[in-house]
Amino acid sequence: MPDSDRIQYCNHCGEQVLLQTPPGDNRNRHVCARCGRIQYQNPKVVCGCLPVWQERILLCRRAIEPRKGLWTLPAGFLENDETIQHGAARETMEEACAEIVKQTLYGIYSLPQINQVYIMFRAELTGENNFSPGAETLEARLFQESEIPWQELAFRVIRLTLQRYLSERKSGAFTVAINNIL
């Protein structure tokens, strides 16, 4: 159920909201029938890393829904009060107990159907064994290219990021991509 289906009440005064287009606006918003505050809804930023140790890539097997049991790169919602770089490093620590260095912007993906913007970084682990599964992770493991579980990846944005990384690594030139997943 999308978040928008849940907005029934004003979170400032508790009165019911009405779906209407405010003056000067061009979109329907949830507007409080009493205090008039608008309950805006906007896309969320998901930030994450593609952490490597030499030629191997760190993936995490998800312990939580959605896509429990499938493999992903460490990533999660950016929190208030933090930078994107910090958010991506924090998620890598939370999901894979891994510190990262050489964090470099790698790709931005719009996912308008689920109102998310992914911002992904390349990064390096600090050691071959410097990671372990976090609370939301069943298993964390380094994968050679030939070992990547393509059929068991959790999200399309993760597959695209991995495919591009492996392709660009061969070419020797990494770019910053901006793509849409529609």
Place this chain on the structure above:
Amino acid sequence: MPDSDRIQYCNHCGEQVLLQTPPGDNRNRHVCARCGRIQYQNPKVVCGCLPVWQERILLCRRAIEPRKGLWTLPAGFLENDETIQHGAARETMEEACAEIVKQTLYGIYSLPQINQVYIMFRAELTGENNFSPGAETLEARLFQESEIPWQELAFRVIRLTLQRYLSERKSGAFTVAINNIL
């Protein structure tokens, strides 16, 4: 007043919320005392353009708060259901009635103190006169480098984007920046 100060009630059921750390989480959230739903708050994405016509840059003088009367690049909150590129082009149309071409990712800025992430593009106008002030703009104008109103710019992120653009234009090589404004 930050948004967080406004969250008093659950927007699903209208009951009061409590500030507490949910199980498995490590941050205080607003949790509904009745239905248990968490009212998450996350940073918002602001997307915008640096539109040029030949060597001149398009700026807009703001007709609305904050920073009414000061100059800015066209930018605004990314909406649900749209890509970042579309959001930046839409804001340029809304604020400057300008169509853009050759839209290219140019910079990502974290503003953690106000919970925003700016994603800025370079772009070209379709003609020397193909723009005009939109409803939220007092005046739209093309500026030569020597004419830019540095003392009357609305936001620091705009100043930094303009400074970098002018510097990189001289060097002939544009990059994609990731920066924090703390």
